[in-house]
Structure formats: C-alpha cells, structure tokens
Amino acid sequence: MIDQLLQTPPYSLPADERTKQLLAAMYEAYQHHFDHCAAYRRFCEGRGLVRSSVFLDLADFPYLPVQAFKESADLLRSVSNDQVKSTLQSSATSGLPSTVAIDAITAKRQVRALAGVLSAALGPKRRPVAVFDVNPRSGGGMLGARSAAVQGFLNLAREVEYVVAPEHGVLTLQRKVLEELAAHWRNSEEPVLLFGFTYLLYSLALEPLADAGVTLQLPAGSHLAHLGGWKKLADRAVSKDVFAEKAAKVFGLPPENVVDFYGFTEQMGVTYPDGPTGDKTAPAFAEVIVRDPQTLMPAPDGEPGLLQFLTPLPHSYPGISVLTDDIGVITGRDPIGDWQGTRFRVLGRAKQAEVRGCGDILGDKVAAARKRVAKGQGDLRLLFSSEAAPATQARWDAPLAMESLPKVDSVADLAERLRIGRSRLDAYSVDDLIALIAAVAERWVAPDSPLAELRQQGLIFLSSWCQPERLSRLADDSLRGHRSYLDGPRPVGGNRVRQLGARHRGLVVHWLAGNVPVLGMLTLVQSILARNANLLKAASRFTRVLPLLLESFRGLEIKTPGGRTLLGDDLLASLAIVYCDRDDRVSAEAISREADVRLAWGGREAVEAVSTLPRKVSAEDIIFGPKLSFMVIGRSALATERAFQRLARRAATDVCVFEQTGCASPHTVFIERDGVFSAEDFATKLAAELDQALVRFPSPPISADDASRVEARRIRGELTGRVWRSAGVAWTVILDDAGAELAPPCYGRVITIRAIDQAENVLPLINDSIQTVGLALSGEQRLDFARRAAQRGAERFPDIGRMTLFEAPWDGLFPLDRLVKWYTLGGPM
Template identity: 35%
Template sequence: MRPEKDIFSAPSVNSLTGIISLVKTGQEYLLTLGIDDITGIIDKVSRSWSDRNNTLQQRFGSSGLNYLLYWFRKKHLSQIIHNSLRTNRKVLDSFCETTGIPYKLKANPRGIISHWLAGNVPMLGMLSLVQGLLTKNANILKVPRQNGEVIPLLLNSFNGVVYENEAGVQIHGSELIKSVAAIYFERDDMEAQKTLSLHSNVRVAWGGMDAVELVMNLPRRYGCEDVIFGPRTSFIVIGKEFLESYEQAKTCASRSSIDASIFEQQGCNSPHTVFVEKGGQVTPLEFAGLLGDAMAETLKRFPKGELSPGDTLKILNLRTQYDMMGEAFYPSDMAWTVLYGEDDTGLATPCFNRTLFVRPVDDVMEVVDYCNHLTQTAGIALSEKRRETFVSQVTARGIDRCPDLGAMSSYDTPWDGMFVVDRFVRWSKL
C-alpha cells in the first residue's frame, strides 16, 4: 500500500502495472484465509478505532468513522454474507450445501476490484473495500484529491494488528492489507484510467453522474462486472397520524434530524426534502420549527465541520429567499438550516450541509409521483396499513429502501437494489 505522504504522487502507467502485480501477489495470502479469519481481523481493527486516544478516532470520529465501527463488527459482516450468498458464508471457503439447492456451490473471487472513490464521503469507500476483502479479491482504490488521505490512513491501521482464530493461528493485518493499494491520478490522465479499467474484473464507481459515467465509458475487459453507486436523492414522509401531539411530532423531528446530520447529507441515503401531511394537530409549518429545534440538539451529538465559501454563499442565498417568501429556521452560524414554503412542491434540489426543505402535502400518496430510478431511500412515519400501500407504490417507481425515521443512514443489505457481495464473486457448481 502506498504511504500517505506519497498518495498524490500520481503513478506512471508502468508503475501502475507494478502496483497491480503487487496486489495480485498479496491476494495469495488472502486466499489462504477462511472467511471467519477475515471477519475476525476486520473486527479487531475496527475495535481499535473506537479507542478515544486513537488518532483516527480523534480525527474522523465525528465524520463517519464511528458508523464503520458497527458495520465492521464480525457478527454484522457474517450476517451480510449470510444474506447475500445463499445463506451459507462458508461457500467463500469451499464447496458447500446451501438452502434449497440440491448441489454444492462455491463463491470464488473475481480477481481485481477497482474502486473509484468520491471525495465528498471518502468513508463510504471502505464499505465496498471490505466487501471486496470478504470475497477474497485483490482491491485497488483510486482515491480523490479531496480527502484523499483518509483511506490510506485507515488502511495503515491494519499494520500491527494480529487476530488469533479458534485454532490458535494468527492472522496478520499487515499481510492481509498487501492485497490492497490506494492510488491517485488526475481525472484527465486517461492512460492511467484505461490501464486500471482494463486490469479490473470488477469496477466500482462512487460519485456524481460525471464521475461514474467517466468510469463506465472506459474500455474494459470482457466479463468485467460494474457496480455503480451514483447520484441519487432521498426524502422523508410524515403522515398526519404521527402529528397528533407535539410530543409525537418532536420524536419524528428528532429522528429526522439524525438522518439529516450523518455524513452532512452527502450520502445518497440522506434526506433533503421532508414531506409533511396536512390534517394533524401539528401543522407542517409548526413541524418545520420543531425540526429546527431538533437539528440544534443533534448538532451537540454530531459536531459540524467547516464549510467552503461556495457552500456558505449557497446557504445564505436560500435563507434570504425563504426569509422573504416563506419561513426559514436557522442559528446565527451555518450549522443547519430548515426551510419551509407553503406552495413548494416536489423534491428539492439538494443543498447539503444539513439543509432541509419542509414541504406540505394534502396526501402522502402525492409523493409517489416524485419517485424514479434516481430516488433511493424514503424515511417513513406512517401507520402500518398506509405504510404498506405507500411502500408498495414507491418501490415500484424506483425507491430501494423504506426504513423508519432515524435509520435512513444505515448502510444495509441489499444496497442500491443489489447484494453487493454477490456481485463480487463468481459461482461454481459441484
């Protein structure tokens, strides 16, 4: 793995070819490990991140690292594999019987997985990387210029960590991580882009439309699998039955504020628009005020980083616009913003940085028409019967996930409509 200080020294095509060779050699150790060995060492590394004295915890604890602490637990990783691979994680080690199939199956690594990562939420790249490790593939991460040092620092934390399995065999993080490389090259370095693409058995692309289309349009080898985590938006729907008292509405506001504060709304599962149904004891406008109060409370749990001048100007313009033509709730600084327009309709254009648009609807079923392949998650507060009807219709239009409020930020399985682990393996039958 390239050290942090060298991460922005863009490799030549020749050195990139050498890096590819190194991770393939490193994969040989990975292939000797059982799946429980791999989940065990990842679990132990993630537990080291939880130490308050850990430099990674001090630096990234409030910007996504603490979410990974749960996601990388051995029990959770084992459950992901169970759900993704025909209910038997051992198919990653050998031919096994699986539920409902009259023959044995084995899930083989595809080879080299190349991950093109986004700069806005670099932590998310660890989610696809770890699933690449679980499936015993070699992995190359093309990091962005923005926050490009995050992944190398996390990878370096594997060094020195040793996990001992039930048989007393030691698994060394430093050896496992030799199957991974973090590299950087400029977006317009098309020779490097093509070289990486042509050596990939799986291409994973995170980011906006321009970023993922660049990867998709690169030449690729026959049989290469593409896994896209592209631009999508998410929203919240609150039915009038959850607005029958201020206490009930405060609970919804509190949970919504958590969803909007994780990752600064940079994830595709982050809500930007909050649709509030009319007819409850608490009006949509009153709910917007409660949501502002909740955002202030949540800020104490999830501190906010610095804004760029451009983001600051964008938020200030929106605040001014809604102060004149609607209602705006915000503190004296730029920590959060809640905007309400009585005549606003449809999905708001995301502003990010804890900016929420509250929009009234006569009936929550109006929201169905706003759903398509570019909408991912709908956070829902509806009665059981109404929820069933709503979910049935929005998932048919393109929505992939319909969690309760407060759980929108959970990266679960399936994700973006797919079992990612299954996309990283090639099946053999015995």
C-alpha cells in the same frame, strides 16, 4: 441624499463624513425597497426589521447574496413592469445568470457613478478608445453585462474603434486594424485608452503579440483599463504582474497606467479601480465589508472572507447590499494622497464545492459526461500499499502533495503484485477475515486514533458496522443465506449431490467519491471478504482518509479461539491506493484494463466517465450513481407529543449525518396536513433539534462557496416562506408552500419542509433517481406506499432516523454477491 452623494467626487470625502452621508443614502434606499418590493419587505420582516428600523452601522443593513439574483430575480423588483427599460443579465459562465431590471433612475445613476470613478482613475478628458471586444448590439430586451460594461466605459470616448471581430464563430483580434490605429495615435501624440475584459484582452492580444515580439508604442499618458475575467487567467498562473509586464512589452505602458477595475452585474455602474497602492478603493457612494464564511459576521481588517458591497444606487431592484462569492481582504482605510476610501484586495472566487459523489444532484444538470482530455503520458501515483505507508504526521483532511508520491511506472506490474498478495487470503476463512476487520475497527475509534475527528463523519457508524455479528449477517444475507459458501462448496437446500460455492472475482478497481470520507470502506470490506485483490483510485477530496484507515491493519496480530494467528499484513498485501488527476485518461484507462470488477461511486459525470473507459469483456461493473432522498411523514405519526418529539430528533440525525452529502441524505420533508401537529410545528421542533444536535454532530468547517450557497437558499426561503436558522451557517430549516415538489439539494444541513394533503401526492416525484424515502407512516398506508414507490424506482424505505445507515441491499443490489463468482459441484438435480 443619493443624488447629492453622486455629485461628490468619488474619493474626496473624509472617512467620517463619507460614512455619515452613505448611511443616510442607504437608509433612503432601504425605505424605498421596503415600500415597493413585497419580497424584500417580507425578507426584512423575517429578520425582525421594519421600515423605521435604525441602522447605526453599514454592516447592519440586510444583504442579499448574488445567488438571490439568479434564483429569485423574478421576485426582486421595486418598480412596476412598465418602468423597466432594460433587463441586465450576467454572462453566466457557469450555472444560472444573474438578472436585474433597470429603470430610468437606476440607469442615470449608473452612468453618473461610473463617469465619476473613470474620471478619477483615468482622467476626465475624452480620448480615442480602442475596445478589445466585438461591437455590442444595441437595442432593448435582454442586455448582456459585458455589453453594458463596454458601453459604460465609452463615456470617456471621443472616438471608438473595436479591434476584435468574430471569424468563423471565433473571436479574433483584428491585428491590421490595431496596427493602423497605433500608427495614427503615434502621429497625433494624444493619449488613448485601451479597454477590454481581462481574459479576452490578455488571450487575444497581450500574450500572442508579446510572444511574437510585436511592439505598438502608445503616446505618453495612455492607459489600459480592464475588467473582470481573472479566474481563467489565475487557472493559467497569470498574475497582475505578468499582465502588466505583457502590457509594457507590447504597448510601452508603465504599470501604474494599467488599471484593473472590479465590478459585478448585481451592482452594475459601481466599479472599484486600482488606487494609488494597487488595491481597489471604494468610492464615496459604496462600501465594502468582509464577512467570515463560518459566522457571516464582519471580519477584522486584514482577515480574508466573503466580500459584501453596499451602494444606494439601485432603484428598480433591491440590490443595495449584496454578498458576493468572491474572497477578499480589507487592506487599509487611511487616505493615500488625494484618495479617500476603504481599500481592499480581491483574492479570488470562492472555490466550487467538490463533486458530492452519489449525492451530487446539483451537478446532475449535465446530460452526459464531460469529455476528458488525455494527457500524453499518464501520471499515476502510489498513495498507499503494503510497502508505501501514508504520511502519519498529516491530518486526515490535509491537502495531498501529489509530487511527493512515488510514480506507478507499470499498472500491470502493480496489479500482478496485488493478485499474488491476494493469494495469502486463501488461507483465511471468511470468519477469520471478519475477525481481522472487526479488530481493526476498534483501532479506528481508539482515543489516540489519528482519525478521531472523523467520529461524527461516519467513523462511529463504520466501526459499528464492522462488528462480527453485523458483517456475518450481511454476508449471510448477500450470499444465499450462508457466508460459508466462500470457504468451499456446500450442499444446496440440504441436497448432498448438488453443491454450491463462491470464489473471488480477481482484481476489483474502486473509483471512490469525495462526498463522505469513509464511504469507500463499505464496499472495500465486502470485497476483502470475497478475497479479492483491490486497487482503489482515490478522490481528490478526503484523499488521506482511506490510507489512514488501512494503515491500522499494519502490524495487527490476533489469535483465534482455535489458536491460529491472523495477520493484518496479509490483508494489506492484496490492496493498494493510487491517485491521478481527474483528467488523466491515460492512467484511468490503464487501471480500468486491469479490472475484473469496476466499482464506482460518484455523480453522473464521474460514473459515466468510468463507464466509457476500455475494459475486459468479462469485467463486471457495479455503479453507485447519483441519487436523491427525502422523508414522508403521515399525520398518524404525529398523533402524540412524545411521537412528535422523537420523530423530530430522529429526522435531525438523518439531516446531520454525512452533512447531507450522501445519496441517502434527506433534503425535503413532506408532512400530511390536518394532523395534531402541523408542518410549521414540525419545522419549529426540527430547528430546535438541529441546534441541539450540534453537540452530538459538530458542524465541520464549510467552504466560502458553500456558505454563500446556504445564504442564497435561506434568503430564497425568506422571500417565499419562513426560515429557522442557526447563528452562522450550521443548519437551516425552510418552510414554504410549494407542496409536492422536491427542494434542490443545498447540503450543509439545509432541510425544506412542505405540507401535502396525502402521502400519495409525492409518488409522481419518484423515479430511478430516487434512492431512499424515509417513512413515518403506519399500517396499510405504509405498505401500500412502499409497494407503489418501489414500482416507480425507489429502493429503500427505512424508518426516519435510519436513512443514512448502509445496508444490503444498497441501490437495489447486494454488492458482496456481485463481488464473487459462483461455481457448482455435482450437476443439476
């Protein structure tokens, strides 16, 4: 059936017949991969499918996300190694490349499929072809997807010329060669084909030639075909219309003769050209489905979502149904002229997740900070101050319109205003400041608060953490037992001669992370208690949250038991929030030079970027960099049904709080074997608790890119172990036999369970990048583990259920102690 489908002209089948034949061909392909790929069979069986499963709809076939071919390519083979003729790899402009094994049957199908589509889109006649790329290397081994695509398009070539070559390591257009070819083509009047990858063709030829006024008129009927690479052009605001306009200017081609092809490595050979309407059209041997990123169910036509593609072509690997991380929309199914097939439009790549701040371990692969490009002039904007209130009509998660914010002309003037405003705090005792903060914390969780939707994103904890008794205890613990050192010198150890006091440091500049919406308040509160002035540089994510939190101080008045009036506006006078582009080094240097303390939360790239900025010699740095956390459960902790259930419920809480984006959030749970309850028992119970926790901790919307990443992790788990999953992508529990290895963070409530012989087996995993180890151990084992783990670099060993609660010390230090300067009175004793 597959070969029969390939013999059919790709856009000739009516919809009903096309679906019927494609269903039969897909079922044939499904059975082949079920029989010959053990990992794919395990994946299908994990979803309740068997070889004889009946699929009434194309959407029912199980899909693999593109990430599966990056992370699990070694498992996805449906032929023996001696049948593999080549290995195809994507270009991998970011992260791991996709890898697929190609046998003779797959290669033959790819050639036939591509030839049919090219003939329909560009015409069947062979013609001269100019390739805007380097001559691809021939031979076996690892074949690049770019080279494979070039070779595929050469099926239309009667003769071929390559008009790009490397010069000093840089790809360069061979302009003289191109001009000579154009002159020859004009004389022959035979239609020609220009082919290249979208970005290379535009940046090396169309843009520079058009800007230089070069015209190379081609014979009538000529085409320009291009493939991939739109992301880089989209970043430069180059649309299809702009691309076609440049092609018309340089080569005299009408827009309909500039044909964009869509395709991807995981289903090489299947391409989707612009059809008569300008949208992509699926051929008879393929289909496109759009899936909702939240539910992963098929979306109605016209609604955007993740693009899934089905084709029975791959024989050597189970890539017959692939969920991409591209966003698209189905635009029609009715025939247009002679073209039959589902039409769709690609809207772009799902955006990468924002840097996860102190929990950003995925981004920790880079060894050093990316060098920032300084703009000629800084563009620092004032997001919030005592004079500039936030836009109250905007939701806390609404995007920021930077152009609407007032520009900061002089950072030095702003810093001076904050230092002057700071002096108002000298009239307040530390307990007065605690009272003000506690009062405003009540406003945050009021029913009419604009931050009500943040209650399960850390706001409830923050409000509780700001209660007077907790802040008083934190200040006492941080300041050598007595917060009153902040109110003036007091005797040390009962000695009236020697006295000790603490004062403000000056201006604290905070670089906030975008991983947890309320994160910045934890250290800002401590800096306020120290009576510092505070300038905060907001992250690009959750930019509106901190201004809305601080706005609650405006107009606040409270009376102390002694009859004094405390004003929230006095506190606001000492702080401001600014925002600038992450690559705006000019602005970053300006605020860094004013800092007496630089406090940064973030991933490695972010905090290293801060550390390279110029600063005062006397400035103090407080860095909360990238960390990872996990759980260890001893067999004694699972000795009874009650303890088992309680522990699973508490573990679910640690997984849900902050959606695992905090540095203290767990991603792996290690469980000792041979207990009353096994690791599988715990995984089953944890899955049930995570499902119930959706009521207490509603899952927030997830980006299409994150949804795709979660699906990839799930499928890797199904290929190698067992997976419990929610409907949609709300939570995932993975059980595998990897033993004492940390699972890479995925976020989105994805937790991996691994059985170990002894808790001590995980000690070699601990180093300075591990922050928190949630413990369910008892007695001497608990103390011994914590002692040995601390020597290796871990800093916190809370009970499970309390991993994500901020405490002092944090990351091994007392932030408040670092935010004051100490002075003595009376001299040494």
